[in-house]
Amino acid sequence: MKTLHEAGPIPTSAPSDAPVIGPPAIHTQGLGKTFTLHLQGSTRIPVLRDVELAVAPGECVALSGPSGAGKSTLMRCLYGNYAAGEGRILLRHRGQEIDLVTADPRLVREIRRETLGYVSQFLRVIPRVPTLDIVAEPLRARGMPAEEARARAAALLARLNLPASLHSLPPATFSGGEQQRVNLARGFAPHYPVLLLDEPTASLDAANRDVVVALIAEAKAKGAAIIGIFHDAEVRDRVADRLFHVSPMQAAA
Amino acid sequence: MAMQTSHTPAHPHPAGGSAVTPPPVGEGRGGGVAATDAPLLEAQGLTLRYGPITALDDVGIEIFPGEVVAIVGESGSGKSTLLRVLSGLQRPEAGTVTYRAPDGGAADIHRMGEAAMRRLHRTDWGFVHQNPRDGLRMGVSAGGNIGERLMATGARHYGSIRDAATEWLRRVEIDPARIDMLPRQFSGGMQQRLQIARTLVTHPRLVFMDEPTGGLDVSVQARLLDLIRELVADLGLAVLLVTHDIAAARLLAHRLLVMRHGSVVEQGLTDRVLDDPQHEYTQLLVASVLAA
Ligand SMILES: Nc1ncnc2c1ncn2[C@@H]1O[C@H](COP(=O)(O)OP(=O)(O)OP(=O)(O)O)[C@@H](O)[C@H]1O
Ligand SMILES: Nc1ncnc2c1ncn2[C@@H]1O[C@H](COP(=O)(O)OP(=O)(O)OP(=O)(O)O)[C@@H](O)[C@H]1O
Ligand SMILES: [Mg+2]
Ligand SMILES: [Mg+2]
Numbered sequence: 001m002k003t004l005h006e007a008g009p010i011p012t013s014a015p016s017d018a019p020v021i022g023p024p025a026i027h028t029q030g031l032g033k034t035f036t037l038h039l040q041g042s043t044r045i046p047v048l049r050d051v052e053l054a055v056a057p058g059e060c061v062a063l064s065g066p067s068g069a070g071k072s073t074l075m076r077c078l079y080g081n082y083a084a085g086e087g088r089i090l091l092r093h094r095g096q097e098i099d100l101v102t103a104d105p106r107l108v109r110e111i112r113r114e115t116l117g118y119v120s121q122f123l124r125v126i127p128r129v130p131t132l133d134i135v136a137e138p139l140r141a142r143g144m145p146a147e148e149a150r151a152r153a154a155a156l157l158a159r160l161n162l163p164a165s166l167h168s169l170p171p172a173t174f175s176g177g178e179q180q181r182v183n184l185a186r187g188f189a190p191h192y193p194v195l196l197l198d199e200p201t202a203s204l205d206a207a208n209r210d211v212v213v214a215l216i217a218e219a220k221a222k223g224a225a226i227i228g229i230f231h232d233a234e235v236r237d238r239v240a241d242r243l244f245h246v247s248p249m250q251a252a253a
Numbered sequence: 254m255a256m257q258t259s260h261t262p263a264h265p266h267p268a269g270g271s272a273v274t275p276p277p278v279g280e281g282r283g284g285g286v287a288a289t290d291a292p293l294l295e296a297q298g299l300t301l302r303y304g305p306i307t308a309l310d311d312v313g314i315e316i317f318p319g320e321v322v323a324i325v326g327e328s329g330s331g332k333s334t335l336l337r338v339l340s341g342l343q344r345p346e347a348g349t350v351t352y353r354a355p356d357g358g359a360a361d362i363h364r365m366g367e368a369a370m371r372r373l374h375r376t377d378w379g380f381v382h383q384n385p386r387d388g389l390r391m392g393v394s395a396g397g398n399i400g401e402r403l404m405a406t407g408a409r410h411y412g413s414i415r416d417a418a419t420e421w422l423r424r425v426e427i428d429p430a431r432i433d434m435l436p437r438q439f440s441g442g443m444q445q446r447l448q449i450a451r452t453l454v455t456h457p458r459l460v461f462m463d464e465p466t467g468g469l470d471v472s473v474q475a476r477l478l479d480l481i482r483e484l485v486a487d488l489g490l491a492v493l494l495v496t497h498d499i500a501a502a503r504l505l506a507h508r509l510l511v512m513r514h515g516s517v518v519e520q521g522l523t524d525r526v527l528d529d530p531q532h533e534y535t536q537l538l539v540a541s542v543l544a545a
Contacts (some may be wrong), residue, residue: 038533039540040515080522082529105508105522106317128479 025092025225026053026078032086033070033077046249047073051087053227053244057193060216060226062240067250071229075178075196078227079118091115091194094117113141117192119146121199123179125172129135131157133168135185142190160211176203188215195219197228201235213238291353292317293459295489299338299348301331301515308334309345310515318458321485321492323502325522325538326512332495332508333463335512339369339493340380340536352377355458375405376475379452389436389451395422396432398451406455420451425480433507442473446480453484460485462494466501478504503527511535 031051037043047070055061058131063071076082078089080100087098090190093115099106117138126134135153140146157167160181166174171182180203187195197216201209209232216226218238230236236243292315303311310330316322324332337343339350341362350362354377360369373381382388389398397420400408408414419429425446427439438446445465452460452533465481466474478501485492496502502509503523510520511534519532530536 022261035529036531038536076528081524083521083525083531106320108522109507126482127475 023056024054024090025057026090026227028052028078028087028089030087031074031084031089032081033073033079034085036070038061047139048077048246049086049249051246055227056193057223057225058220059241060220060228060239061242061244062236063227063229065246066245066248068132069135069246071246072198072247075118075198075227075229079116079196080112081118084144092172115192117187117190118196119183119187119198119200121180121202122176123168123171123183125179127172128170129181130168131162131171131174133188134171134182135189138186138190152189153185156189159180159215160185161208177205177208180204181208184212184215188219192224193221194225195227197226197230199229199231203228266370290317292491293320294339294350294352296339296350297348299335299345299350301338301343301345307515309338309348312348312512312515312517314510314517315491316491318488318491320508321490321494321506322508322510323494323496323506324512325496325499325502325508327538328497330512331515332512334460334464334515336463336493338493340378341365341373352459375402376455377458379455379457379460381448381449381452381460381462381465383467385441385448388448389444391436393434394435395427395439395447396403398436398447402451403454417454418450421454422447424478424484424488425450440473442469442477445469445477449477449481449484453488453490454516456488457490458491459491462492462496464496465494466496466498474498481505499539501525511538 010056024139026052029046029125031053033046033048035045035047037045051074053061053074063074065071073082077084078100080103084101087101091100091111092098093111094195096128100111103111107159132153134149135157136149139149139152144152154164154167162178162181162185166178173177174182180200182239184200187197187200200216204212213235216228219226220239226239228239230240256464289452295315297313299309299312310331312331312335314322316336319368322509326332326336334343336487338348339362343351344363351359352362353359360373362370362434365373380388390401393401396415396418399421400414403414403417408417415432419432422429422432424460427443427446427450436447439447445468449465451489464479482505484490494502494505506523508521509523509526510517511526511532512518513534518529519526519535526535527539
């Protein structure tokens with residue numbers, strides 16, 4: 001078994017200001033994932049095998065690999081959205097190390113509330129809920145008073161250049177880029193110790209990309225461990241301390 | 254070597270970086286509960302047959318304070334039967350249902366007396382039926398329907414009961430000016446909202462809902478779901494919701510149970526069950542709905 005610090009591929013990019021690598025905030029051991037498609041003759045799609053990824057507080061790791069390699073699948077496993085078939089996902093939560101793979105649903109919810117954030121590529125709109133409340137909701141869930149949560153949400157939305165006139169509307173009719181900024185505000189508002197970002201800048205213009213780069217830098221400075229998928233090479237080079245390569249597996253015959 | 258790309262996914266799974274559901278709004282609002290406390294309701298080994306039909310086949314379930322659990326599955330899979338057995342309305346052939354009151358005492362639902370059961374349904378529990386006629390008193394005014402349940406829990410002061418009824422009509426978006434009208438003078442959607450007001454006015458800890466949006470047209474359904482979502486979050490209710498509407502389950506439920514032929518075939522975190530279904534039947538269920 002590899003030790004944690006040897007785990008993962010050799011860094012392929014390491015800016016000189018890379019943070020000192022301490023004990024990881026999240027790490028996987030022998031993580032594997034195979035989809036079984038019961039409706040298609042039980043076809044098995046092996047996607048991940050023996051993934052050993054460790055990310056320290058203050059570090060940002062970018063997942064790399066060709067389309068279909070399993071980057072999003074890995075990220076969804078790390079969030080508990082996909083069930084890991086093998087291995088462990090160890091996470092520091094409330095001062096303890098917890099295996100997300102075996103944690104019961106209520107514990108996973110608690111971890112998602114306090115420790116683990118995820119920004120998906122597209123916002124899932126909740127009918128009739130105003131943008132401000134969507135962004136404030138994770139703060140409210142942690143017990144922050146409504147007014148304070150709304151104020152923080154509004155400030156973050158403003159920073160992401162979302163006009164105040166849109167804050168009171170549900171984002172259902174927003175453009176792709178506007179929805180993505182709502183999603184980002186929601187993900188960055190609570191300062192999660194571990195933050196997962198799937199294509200956070202895909203539908204953004206240059207000015208908003210810069211805001212996201214700054215938000216990531218600030219989150220790192222506050223000690224967040226960040227795992228991201230960035231197809232935009234420029235953004236990736238600006239935020240990532242190293243790459244973690246996800247290699248495609250041969251599908252089972 | 255490249256991943257085979259020729260396979261067709263089992264269902265129109267969201268490829269690449271698509272949306273993962275945010276937790277239902279109101280998740281843990283009010284601080285949330287520690288993940289270690291005891292379940293509010295706990296059932297084991299529930300079995301019930303109707304002649305050759307096994308409506309429940311060794312079903313176990315638990316629900317914790319503040320948790321919203323949805324039960325989905327095909328018609329005839331035993332969902333309503335399970336809800337009736339859990340809420341003490343029907344006796345199982347085998348198995349136990351335990352309710353843990355806030356004072357810590359645990360009660361065996363199917364061994365408690367009629368009176369204790371009625372008290373539980375009046376105070377700690379609520380039941381929202383698919384057909385509002387089963388949950389409302391059709392000969393009593395809207396205000397009376399709400400007030401009656403309050404009085405059953407000991408409220409006596411006429412003015413404050415009427416104030417509470419007015420307030421609850423407003424909360425469920427019924428014009429308080431209609432407080433003296435009879436339920437049958439309301440539309441189906443309004444009747445259902447009235448039933449919800451009547452059920453929630455006493456702040457139950459645990460609410461059973463069987464297809465609460467079942468008989469309504471789609472736009473009314475969406476509004477009602479939204480209302481339920483808000484109220485459940487604000488009041489921190491535990492809810493056991495039976496629905497055939499996967500999108501509703503995704504919107505409301507923290508946890509999902511999938512039933513088939515009287516058994517629970519899969520359960521887990523709602524977004525995990527819907528985005529990465531493991532059981533063949535769950536895959537079929539998810540494949541048959543578009544973008545839930
Ligand atoms: N829910 C699912 N059910 C079945 N197969 C899935 C599911 N999610 C992903 N896959 C499969 O897993 C493989 C990896 O997909 P994934 O989305 O993780 O790739 P990716 O590396 O993120 O690609 P891209 O760069 O194009 O976003 C693909 O073959 C995909 O079809
Ligand atoms: N009183 C009864 N007498 C005989 N059979 C019954 C009775 N109640 C239910 N059943 C049968 O038990 C099975 C489960 O019924 P149940 O009403 O629990 O299903 P369900 O999952 O709620 O279905 P639906 O989604 O259609 O409401 C069905 O096959 C039904 O026909
Ligand atoms: Mg992807
Ligand atoms: Mg039924």
